[in-house]
Amino acid sequence: MTNSEWDRIVGRLRDEVGDAAYRSWLRPITCQGVNDGSVRLGLPTRFMRDWVATHYAERIRSLWGAENPAIRAVEVVVEGTRSATALAPAPGSAPAPAPQCAAPAKVIPMPQPDTDDLGAQLDPRYTFRNFIVGKPNEFAQAAAQRVAEARAVSFNPLFLYGGVGLGKTHLMHAIAWHIREHNPERRVLYLSAEKFMYRFIRALRSQDTMSFKEQFRSVDVLMVDDVQFIAGKDATQEEFFHTFNALVDQGRQIVISADKSPSDLEGMEERLKSRLNSGLVADIHATTYELRLGILHSKAEQMGVVVPQKVMEFLAHKISSNVRELEGALNRVVAHSQLVGRAITLETTQEVLHDLLRASDRRITIEEIQKRVAEHFNIKLSEMSSARRSRQVARPRQVAMYLAKQLTSRSLPEIGRKFGGRDHTTVMHAVKKVEELRDSDHNFSEDVELLRRMLQG
Ligand code: ADP
Ligand code: MG
Numbered sequence: 001m002t003n004s005e006w007d008r009i010v011g012r013l014r015d016e017v018g019d020a021a022y023r024s025w026l027r028p029i030t031c032q033g034v035n036d037g038s039v040r041l042g043l044p045t046r047f048m049r050d051w052v053a054t055h056y057a058e059r060i061r062s063l064w065g066a067e068n069p070a071i072r073a074v075e076v077v078v079e080g081t082r083s084a085t086a087l088a089p090a091p092g093s094a095p096a097p098a099p100q101c102a103a104p105a106k107v108i109p110m111p112q113p114d115t116d117d118l119g120a121q122l123d124p125r126y127t128f129r130n131f132i133v134g135k136p137n138e139f140a141q142a143a144a145q146r147v148a149e150a151r152a153v154s155f156n157p158l159f160l161y162g163g164v165g166l167g168k169t170h171l172m173h174a175i176a177w178h179i180r181e182h183n184p185e186r187r188v189l190y191l192s193a194e195k196f197m198y199r200f201i202r203a204l205r206s207q208d209t210m211s212f213k214e215q216f217r218s219v220d221v222l223m224v225d226d227v228q229f230i231a232g233k234d235a236t237q238e239e240f241f242h243t244f245n246a247l248v249d250q251g252r253q254i255v256i257s258a259d260k261s262p263s264d265l266e267g268m269e270e271r272l273k274s275r276l277n278s279g280l281v282a283d284i285h286a287t288t289y290e291l292r293l294g295i296l297h298s299k300a301e302q303m304g305v306v307v308p309q310k311v312m313e314f315l316a317h318k319i320s321s322n323v324r325e326l327e328g329a330l331n332r333v334v335a336h337s338q339l340v341g342r343a344i345t346l347e348t349t350q351e352v353l354h355d356l357l358r359a360s361d362r363r364i365t366i367e368e369i370q371k372r373v374a375e376h377f378n379i380k381l382s383e384m385s386s387a388r389r390s391r392q393v394a395r396p397r398q399v400a401m402y403l404a405k406q407l408t409s410r411s412l413p414e415i416g417r418k419f420g421g422r423d424h425t426t427v428m429h430a431v432k433k434v435e436e437l438r439d440s441d442h443n444f445s446e447d448v449e450l451l452r453r454m455l456q457g
Contacts, residue, residue, distance in 0.1 A: 006031045009063045024335045025052055034251055037072040040065060045338055049078050061236040110296060119189045124174035132298050134291030137167055140282040144171040147253060148178035155280035157254035161261050165322030168257040172223045175255060179221060186220040193229040216243045223255040231267030241272050250283050292316040292326055299327060305334050311349050317454045318357060322410030329353055346382035364407045364455050366418045373400040376451055385420030398430035399448055405431050407455055
C-alpha cells in the first residue's frame with residue numbers, strides 16, 4: 001500500500017461526494033496503516049468515526065479493494081495518542097505496527113462472496129425503531145409493520161409511494177430487518193428496480209435467464225424499490241411482471257415502492273399497473289412541522305449530541321422539503337460544531353446552512369408574519385386584527401407589528417391598516433415597546449430573534 005493509493009481513493013471519493021462532504025469527513029481522515037489485509041483509518045472524534053464508518057467505510061473498502069486486492073477490510077478508529085499521519089509503507093516492506101486506539105474499532109467486513117449478491121445491502125439505521133411515526137406516514141408505517149409481522153400474506157403487493165426522501169426505502173429496509181430478526185428462515189430479497197434491471201440484462205447477456213428466474217422465484221418476500229425506474233423499459237417490465245405473478249401465485253409477499261401511485265406511473269404497461277394496484281396502496285405524505293421536530297430529536301439522540309431546542313425548531317420550520325434534507329442540515333450543523341469545537345447556536349446554524357436557507361428566501365408578507373407569530377404564541381390569527389387589549393394577545397400583536405416594520409418595506413400607516421385598521425402611532429408604540437423588551441428580557445429577545453430568522457431564513 002502506498003501513499004498515492006490513499007490519495008487516489010480520496011480523490012475519487014471527493015468527486016463522488018462533493019467538496020463540502022470532503023472537507024467535513026474525508027480530509028480529517030488519517031490513514032494509520034495496514035494489518036493483515038485490514039486498513040486502519042483514524043478520525044479525531046467518536047462521532048466522526050461513527051459517521052465515516054456508516055457512510056463512507058464501505059465505499060472506501062470497495063475502492064481500495066479495486067486498487068489493491070490485498071485489502072479486504074477497512075476499520076475506522078478514533079485516533080489514539082499518535083497524532084501524526086501514519087501511512088503504511090510501500091508494498092514489499094514490513095507492515096506498519098497497528099497503532100493503539102482510544103475506542104473500539106468498527107470493522108466493516110468484506111461482504112460474503114457471491115452467496116447473496118442478488119439483493120442490496122441493508123442500512124443498519126433503517127429500522128422500525130428508528131422510524132418516527134406521524135400523521136403523514138402512519139398508514140404506510142402500519143402497513144409495513146403488518147407485512148413484517150404477518151405469518152400469512154395479507155395484501156399483495158404492498159405498494160408504498162411518496163415523494164423523494166420521505167422514508168420509503170427506510171420502511172422497506174425495516175421490514176427486511178424485522179423479518180431477519182424474527183423469522184430468519186424466511187428468505188427476504190430487497191433490491192432497487194434499477195438493480196433488478198441490471199441483473200436481468202446481465203442474465204440475458206450471459207444467456208443465463210433460467211438461474212436469474214430461479215433466484216427471484218425462490219424468495220419468500222421480494223421488495224423492489226423505486227419501481228418507477230423501469231417505466232418505459234419494456235423488456236425489464238415484462239420480466240418483472242412474470243416474476244411478480246409467479247411469486248403472487250405461490251403466495252409470496254411482494255413490497256414495491258415508487259414515487260407515484262400505480263395509476264400515475266407513466267410508461268408502465270396497463271396490466272402491470274393493475275397488478276400493482278391490486279393489493280394495498282399506501283402513500284406517505286409530505287412531512288408536518290411536528291413530524292420534522294420529532295425526527296430531529298430522534299436523530300440528535302442517535303448521534304449523541306445535544307442540540308438546543310430553538311435550533312431544532314428553527315430547522316423544523318425552515319427545512320420542510322423532505323427528511324433527507326432535514327437530516328443533512330442537522331448533520332452539517334453537528335459536524336461543524338464538532339470540527340470547530342463550538343457550541344451549536346442559532347447563529348452558527350444560520351451561518352453553516354446559509355446556502356440552503358437562501359434557497360428558501362423570498363419576500364415576506366405581513367400576513368405571513370401574523371400567521372407565524374400567532375402560531376408561535378398560540379393565539380388565533382384573528383386576534384392580530386381584533387380590538388382586544390389583554391396582554392396575552394396584545395404582546396404577540398406588538399411583536400408582529402415590530403417584525404412587519406423590520407422585515408417588510410411597508411410604512412407605519414400601511415402596517416396599522418393590516419392590524420385591524422390601527423393608527424400609525426400604535427405601530428410606532430409597538431415597535432418601541434418591543435425594542436425595550438428586547439433590551440431587558442433575554443428570553444423574549446431570543447423568541448423574537450427566532451421568529452425573525454424563521455421568517456427571513
Ligand atoms: P425515500 O426512499 O422515500 O426517498 P428514504 O427512506 O431514503 O426516503 O429516507 C430519507 C432519509 O430520511 C433516510 O435517512 C431516512 O432514515 C430518513 N427518514 C425518512 N422518514 C423518516 C422517519 N419517519 N423517521 C426517521 N427517519 C426518517
Ligand atoms: Mg428510496
